[in-house]
Amino acid sequence: MTEKRTWREYSESLSRQLALRTFSGNDRISLYDDLAFLLENQFKLADAISTLIISDRSANSPRVYCLQDIAAALTCGMSLDKGLRGWVPEQELLLLGAGVSDGDLAAAIRRAMTIARATKEMRSACSAALAYPCLLLISCLFMVQLVSHRFLPRLAVLVSEDQWQGSLQALAIISRGLSEHLILISVSALVLTGWTLWSLPNLTGRVRCHLLDHILPWKLYRDIQGVSFLLNISALLRAQVKTEQSINQLMQRASPWLYERLEATLQHVWQGKHLGAALFASGYAFPSAETVKKLRVLTAADNAENIIENFANDWLQKTVQRIKQTATMAGYVCLGLNAGYMVLILLSTQDLNNLISVHQ
Structure with missing residues (x-):
C-alpha cells in the first residue's frame, strides 16, 4: 500500500x-x-x-x-x-491583486486577459520573425558544406585548382573558408546570441540608453517592454492604484533595464509631475522618444488611464507591424545570401565548362 x-x-x-x-x-x-x-x-x-x-x-x-x-x-x-x-506572470498577478483590493475582480481579470493577449501576440510575431530567416541561414550553411566537401573535390579532378579563376576561385575561397571555420563561426554566433539575449533585460547605462536602444534587436525589446508597461500602468491606474504605487509595484519585479527607467520616472513623480511629464523628464526616452512627447501632453488630463490604455493598444498594433516588417527585411537579406550563393555556383560551373573546353 x-x-x-x-x-x-x-x-x-x-x-x-x-x-x-x-x-x-x-x-x-x-x-x-x-x-x-x-x-x-x-x-x-x-x-x-x-x-x-x-x-x-x-x-x-x-x-x-x-x-x-x-x-x-x-x-x-x-x-x-x-x-x-x-x-x-507577475505583472498579471499585480492586476489581479489590485482587483481584489478594489472589489472589482471581474474587471481586473479582463485587464489581465488584455495583457495576456498582447504578450501572446508580440511573442507570436517575434517567433515568426525569427523562424524564416534562421531556416534560410541553415540551408545556406548546408549548401556551403555540400559544395566544400562534395562539389569542389570533384571539380578538382576535372581541372587543376591552379587554373581556377573568377567565380570558380571565389566559390572555393568562400566555401572552404566558411567550412573550415564553421565551428569557430558557430561558437562565436552562439556566444554573441547568448550575450545579446542576456543584454536585453540586464544591460544598463549610457551606452544602452544612447546607442543600443536605437538599433535592433534592443530597439525592438524597448518597444515590446514599452507596450507592456503602458498596458500594465493603465490597468493599475484603472484599479484606483496611485501612480507612484503602481510604478513601485512594477519595479519590484522589473528587469535591471526596466528598473533603471522606472526608478528615474518615480523620482520625478515624487516631485509632483504627472506620469507623462515624469517619463519625459527621466531622460531615457522610454517607452520611446515619440511616445513620451505625446504622453507629456495627453496625460495631463484627468482621464489619463483611458488615454494611456488607448495609446498602448494603438502602439501594440504598430509594434507587431514593426516586428513583421523586420522579419520581412531579415528574410529578404537571408534570401539574398542564398540566391547570391546559388548564382555563384552557376557562374562557377560556366567557368569550369570554359576551362574544360580550352583543355580539349
Missing part, C-alpha cells in the same frame, strides 16, 4: 510539474475569460472555481491543476492572485 501511495504521489507531482510547464498563453486567456464571465453573472469566486473544475475534470488539461491550486488557496483564506502564483 505504501509503495502504491508513493508511486501515486510521484505520478501526481510529475503531472503537476508538466502542467506548470505546458500551461500556455491560450490556457491563461481561456481561464481568464471563463472566470470573468462567471463573476460578471453573479457567481461567487469559490463557486466559479468549483464550476470550472467540474467542467474541466474530464479534459485532464493543465487548467485543472491550476484551478485546484486556486481552490486550495481560497479554502485557506487566501486571494485569487495567491492561488495563481507560479501559473501566470
